[in-house]
Amino acid sequence: MSLYNAVMRRCLFALPPETAHRFAVSMLHRGAFLFRDADTPEILQTELWGKAFPSPVGLAAGFDKDAEAWRGLVRLGFGFLELGTVTPKPQTGNDKPRIFRDKTTKSVINRMGFPGKGLAHFKKSLGGKPHAPIPIGINIGKNKATEEFDEIVADYTACIRELNGLADYFVVNVSSPNTPGLRALQGRAALSALLSAVIGEKKETVPLLVKISPDLSEEELEDIAAVVGETRCDGVVIANTTLARPDELPKDFAAQEGGLSGPFLRDVSTAMIGRFYRMTEGKIPIIGVGGVSSGEDAYRKMRAGASLVQLYTAFVFEGPYFAERLNFQLAALLRKDGVKNCRDIIGIDSAAYMR
Numbered sequence: 001m002s003l004y005n006a007v008m009r010r011c012l013f014a015l016p017p018e019t020a021h022r023f024a025v026s027m028l029h030r031g032a033f034l035f036r037d038a039d040t041p042e043i044l045q046t047e048l049w050g051k052a053f054p055s056p057v058g059l060a061a062g063f064d065k066d067a068e069a070w071r072g073l074v075r076l077g078f079g080f081l082e083l084g085t086v087t088p089k090p091q092t093g094n095d096k097p098r099i100f101r102d103k104t105t106k107s108v109i110n111r112m113g114f115p116g117k118g119l120a121h122f123k124k125s126l127g128g129k130p131h132a133p134i135p136i137g138i139n140i141g142k143n144k145a146t147e148e149f150d151e152i153v154a155d156y157t158a159c160i161r162e163l164n165g166l167a168d169y170f171v172v173n174v175s176s177p178n179t180p181g182l183r184a185l186q187g188r189a190a191l192s193a194l195l196s197a198v199i200g201e202k203k204e205t206v207p208l209l210v211k212i213s214p215d216l217s218e219e220e221l222e223d224i225a226a227v228v229g230e231t232r233c234d235g236v237v238i239a240n241t242t243l244a245r246p247d248e249l250p251k252d253f254a255a256q257e258g259g260l261s262g263p264f265l266r267d268v269s270t271a272m273i274g275r276f277y278r279m280t281e282g283k284i285p286i287i288g289v290g291g292v293s294s295g296e297d298a299y300r301k302m303r304a305g306a307s308l309v310q311l312y313t314a315f316v317f318e319g320p321y322f323a324e325r326l327n328f329q330l331a332a333l334l335r336k337d338g339v340k341n342c343r344d345i346i347g348i349d350s351a352a353y354m355r
């Protein structure tokens with residue numbers, strides 16, 4: 001770790017988590033951390049939905065909710081970014097404090113509840129179709145106050161209508177645990193109606209994905225696989241944060257309400273990726289996320305069936321140059337196993353996750 005990185009990390013960790021996050025976003029907005037563009041090994045170049053990704057490792061949703069830091073983030077070695085979750089209207093989210101870090105296990109619990117400046121600000125901040133060297137996805141949600149199903153559908157379709165043409169892919173977020181009723185949209189009938197409506201609204205060529213929870217039962221996962229196939233949804237993001245609290249977590253930390261992210265999510269989400277890949281015979285692209293904190297973690301998720309991988313919590317703990325380091329770790333593992341390109345390993349271990 002460079003001296004600059006070590007000092008910066010110390011300063012950020014001395015601040016309350018949300019203040020540190022706001023500070024990091026504003027630094028990235030101003031171009032701090034960017035002495036040079038990150039290098040990415042060629043073996044990681046991949047393609048999905050006809051788009052080129054310099055690396056399969058991207059930044060997960062939630063870090064840049066209002067599209068304010070993407071101009072800095074695109075230079076840090078990520079192969080793609082997912083901005084949002086954006087909701088139609090601005091909203092304050094849950095009461096603070098609402099992000100909690102545990103340094104010993106490198107885990108985070110958050111109960112943000114989609115705070116954000118709303119669709120109009122997001123669009124302005126994006127400033128038209130991003131001229132970015134990497135694909136940029138946009139993750140969309142509903143406002144907390146929107147409760148009737150028809151209005152919920154209208155919230156999602158409003159986001160698509162307003163942002164059509166600006167994203168390389170969209171993600172329908174129905175899995176954050178911090179918005180009451182949101183996860184119920186993962187049920188078969190509700191999800192089918194929601195995805196059909198949203199797909200009808202978007203431009204033909206823009207892929208639309210759905211982001212799901214790691215706390216689903218096997219039956220619920222099968223229902224989602226069926227709906228994704230029926231509605232011709234273009235992919236799934238597996239997974240959001242979990243309500244589970246492993247025994248290894250410090251008691252005070254575990255007592256916080258919200259979604260847990262970081263290392264404890266890793267194997268749960270990897271196994272879910274493997275099962276979903278098998279259920280859908282590898283025909284539905286998967287973005288794998290949850291507890292990725294090394295090249296090895298990304299490698300396992302791709303071997304389980306993920307075409308692309310994302311991370312968030314490790315970026316918080318490891319700092320701004322982490323994506324570049326992880327890319328080199330992943331490239332080294334691929335070379336060691338004699339693999340020519342990262343695409344060649346997608347799903348090769350998926351059978352190991354069958355129940």
Ligand SMILES: Cc1cc2nc3c(=O)[nH]c(=O)nc-3n(C[C@H](O)[C@H](O)[C@H](O)COP(=O)(O)O)c2cc1C
Pocket residue numbers: 060061062063065084085099108110112114139173176211239240241261262263265289290291292310311312313314
């Ligand atoms: C502070 C925080 C805020 C998040 N906000 C969102 C969000 O707005 N939308 C979303 O789909 N996921 C959100 N997530 C979930 C992440 O995108 C990711 O799915 C999850 O954290 C697991 O990955 P990780 O273990 O690498 O962090 C958030 C996660 C954290 C830690």
